[in-house]
Amino acid sequence: MLGNIESGNGSGGADLSDIDLTSQSLDSRIKYQCASSHAYYAADGTIQFAEPDVWPLEYRDGVVVGRHEPERQTTNLLTHATNFGEWRAANSSVTNSDEMLFANEHAQFVTATATATYTRVYQTPTLADGDCVFTLYVKPGTTNYLHATLEDSTRQNSSHFYADLVTLTGGIVTAVGNLPVTVSVKKLDTGWFIVTATATMPLTSPYYVYFGAANAPKTVAATAGDSIIVGFTQIEQGAVQTSPIVTQGAAGTRAAAFASVRIYPGLTGLRISYSDGNTDIVRLDGQADDWYQLPASTSSWGERYIQRISYFKE
Structure with a gap:
């Protein structure tokens, strides 16, 4: 079982393993766009600014916490x-x-x-x-x-x-x-x-x-x-x-940021796990596109970070 889906079960052999957003490199199944530089907490505790279209890994107290949710303009x-x-x-x-x-x-x-x-x-x-x-x-x-x-x-x-x-x-x-x-x-x-x-x-x-x-x-x-x-x-x-x-x-x-996840036929949804221990369930029933755009943050900046995205099928 990969990402709660058996390999080849309506997914065409796609990579359905979990997406780890605490990894230094950004998974190829993620697209991130922001036309502006944008702030993030660096490993040394200072606030630094990422280049446009870069979704940086963030740290709190020297510990990796994930990546911040996309923000509105x-x-x-x-x-x-x-x-x-x-x-x-x-x-x-x-x-x-x-x-x-x-x-x-x-x-x-x-x-x-x-x-x-x-x-x-x-x-x-x-x-x-x-x-x-x-x-x-x-x-x-x-x-x-x-x-x-x-x-x-x-x-x-x-x-x-x-x-x-x-x-x-x-x-x-x-x-x-x-x-x-x-x-x-x-x-x-x-x-x-x-x-x-x-x-x-x-x-x-x-x-x-x-x-x-x-x-x-x-x-x-x-x-x-x-x-x-x-x-x-x-x-x-x-x-x-x-x-x-x-x-x-x-x-x-600061321009709006957009983050999208690669999705595949046969999926029921996504589980999005955050640094605060919460998990959002996204239903994909009837989704025809190849990418699902994550919603803009409704939390204050720095309150929580995306750590993992999992695929599932019921």
């Missing part, structure tokens, strides 16, 4: 995703740190220069009404706390929220009007934290996107000298956080 609407010296500042300074999130690029300290509320840096991208995700990759500086704000240009709708890198919690400090935000904090094995704010924007407008260091959890206040280390920021339309898109002066778009 999206745009990072922040014009400077890694250089916060290009953001406008309010009672804050920006300097390089020794930390690196991306290979060969220094993360930066954002430091309060006054004891005050709302010490921060900011940009003003235009966002459409509907769902959006604001993501920050951060490390503690002199403080383990940060605050951030999303606010429309009329200042009638805003949410001021916090992230606590000790307890891995976050939430709204104060809010005005109608701009709901849900905050999550996740620690990576590299020591970086991903702070994600999923929001529903009430109208199409330029928005103030702020963040800065805080001197305690659940506050927007800082003491002079408080700092956090920031490696990357992204704001994108949609309800799912996707992989980083580095920008250097203009918004940047």
Whole structure:
């Protein structure tokens, strides 16, 4: 039995063995297309960027985890995703740190220069009404706390929220009007934290996107000298956080990715196994094409990886 199907049983002697997506080389029964370079976690723990049409093997804590699910097209609407010296500042300074999130690029300290509320840096991208995700990759500086704000240009709708890198919690400090935000904090094995704010924007407008260091959890206040280390920021339309898109002066778009599996006559379906222990069952009844296109990811980037694809027949 190969891939749960006896050799030659309606498959024309095709290779029906399992497809191992934790292998360094990509199986010839897989096609992958993405017109853009795209991020992945390398063996050394840094985020690196694969060439177009390359589906790289990924690692977490130095261990192979598989390949990330294909992602939808999206745009990072922040014009400077890694250089916060290009953001406008309010009672804050920006300097390089020794930390690196991306290979060969220094993360930066954002430091309060006054004891005050709302010490921060900011940009003003235009966002459409509907769902959006604001993501920050951060490390503690002199403080383990940060605050951030999303606010429309009329200042009638805003949410001021916090992230606590000790307890891995976050939430709204104060809010005005109608701009709901849900905050999550996740620690990576590299020591970086991903702070994600999923929001529903009430109208199409330029928005103030702020963040800065805080001197305690659940506050927007800082003491002079408080700092956090920031490696990357992204704001994108949609309800799912996707992989980083580095920008250097203009918004940047990552093309949609497509991954397809070779299929054969007589198959009932595919079993797709993931790094989180889950398995999806795909029915192929009546499928006439030679290739089955895997669906786009509905999970946040880095949450799970495809590890194995098996053929089956009932």
